[in-house]
Amino acid sequence: MDILASLGDGFLIALTFENLALAAIGCLLGTIIGAMPGLGPSNGVAILIPLAFSLGLPATPALILLTSVYYGAMYGGRISSILINIPGDEPAMMTCLDGYPMARAGRAGEALAISGIASFVGAFFATWGLVYLAPQLVKVALLFGPAEYFALFALAFATIGGVAARNQMKAAFAMGIGLLIAMIGVDLQTGVARFSFNNIHLYDGIDFLVVIVGLFALSEVFIFLEHRAGGGVDAGRVEMGRSMPTAKVMKDVTPAMMRSTVIGFIAGVLPGAGASLGSFLAYTVEKKISDKNGTFGKGDPRGVAAPEAGNNAAAGGALVPMLALGVPGSGTTAVLLSLLLALNITPGPLLFQKNPDVVWGLIAALFIANIMLLALNLPLVKFFVQVLRVPTRYLMPAVAMISFVGIYGISGSTFDLLVMVAFGVIGWLFRKADIPLVPVILGVLLGKLMETNLRRELTISDGNWWALIDSPLSIAIWACAIVGFVLPILLRRYVRFARVPQTGDDLTGQ
């Protein structure tokens, strides 16, 4: 098998002592980050990208470290859901529903173990899904011309705005702001300066890392400042109970995990959905199927297993369009895309052909991270519970200062630091006004690529704008984009939606 041979090569790359050590560090760090209040996969990884960049790590080790952090943070988020009923990040929200009641009933250890195993199952099978699905998508993507890519970017914006936001206008607003930021600086194709206002620092444009760290990490600090919420969390009196579920409970939850993995993976692959929707759908469906005695919401183990398998499977599924097409489907994958771009790797079909070592090394790293996380989590739960108690009055200043260190390390310029503070304030303001942050990030990341594809297509067609929609493929993608944006508006009008978790997968702290 061709794919298995490639995967084998990936394991050869990933299985060096250095890379294994990085994966272990990443998993540990990620779980701690995920467990900490106010930090989740996207802001945790966002803070670490500039650091990895400044430290000059080569591409593959940097990817291994940061994807381990990402997966680790997904694992870590559930700990506070279960113990204190506060999700460590947004995808872990559904886990509160049955996890916390289990903890109250003295079954905290069991709930943590079930969720850990469910996370493993979801992520493990989703990674296999990625292995088989991504190369298929690459085959399709090789048929894409600039017009199709332009449509694809529009699809990413439309679905993220349509599915994830409560108010489409605000999503469009956020996307416009992000795209405009991307336009600042010298035009790549003609060399003329745009929107630089004769400021030397603006000629190179605004670094997307500065925007991301400001919007995701510093805005969190402002939210805590606003509420003067500096206390620690008291997780001390929870009865842990037995630390492994009985065989009977495992037998009960296994079908729930399997169903949820499939649902989560599909939700993750679809553009615009991401991990929050994955866990939401998985829980809802599982409740419909299994809740015969009304035990869901009162501490049913299946209600813990379903959303955890769902959100981790979705996180894996979301990597499919990100790696194969270069188009992220959610907030956290947008952050991972920024990681790739910072390392000078452009994801997409060409990546699979030109740098198979990066792709397969990364996928192998995902498998390794998963197994490590399962191994770490079961015995170290007690340690992670301690992490919950770190008071935010000491944690948040450290987060702010580390953000500064990372951005200062990239360029050593005060100007970048000031821009980051400005985006911290903007991020705070947007979050208060319920304007999603993810479209801003997507705009900043994809703006230049989108413009390049538009101009390439029109150069080929010699200025004929109809060329953008003259292939069946591009028409189909545009149709999906329009449906993805408009349908949720119509649905919302007729059906009262249960509140789907909004925006960046994991922007908590409200």
Add this chain to the structure above:
Amino acid sequence: MSITDRLIGATGLAIAVFFAWRATLIEEPFISDPVGPRIFPLIICVLLGLASLGMLLRPDPEPDWPALPGLMEVAAGTVVLVAYAELLPQLGFIIATFFAAGYLAWRLGASPLRATLAGVTISLGIYAVFHLILGLALARGPFGF
């Protein structure tokens, strides 16, 4: 009826108009592709303008703004972080970070003594981990740290 959404919408509209005007001033280079450097920014300005109008005309309910003390905390925090960015090269990493981290810990509810300790710990801790162990370049002040 939300004042916030209207204000943000109005600001967005102003930004869209301003950037559209600046876009028309971009010099058209001698040799260019059929689209040129102006059109795509103009398209974005139209989109941003329409979205801003939407927010202006159909605002969401007012979000829950914090009372004045909360707003003052955010404003003061912004001032401190801006000052931190400006003073970093002058004071050097350890001193500047001590003040900024100590201030944040104090405002988040630590007692002055504990906030001072937090400032020292965070500053020296980051210096040790990122500079001494990992070899990252940090701002050097007049004393070399």
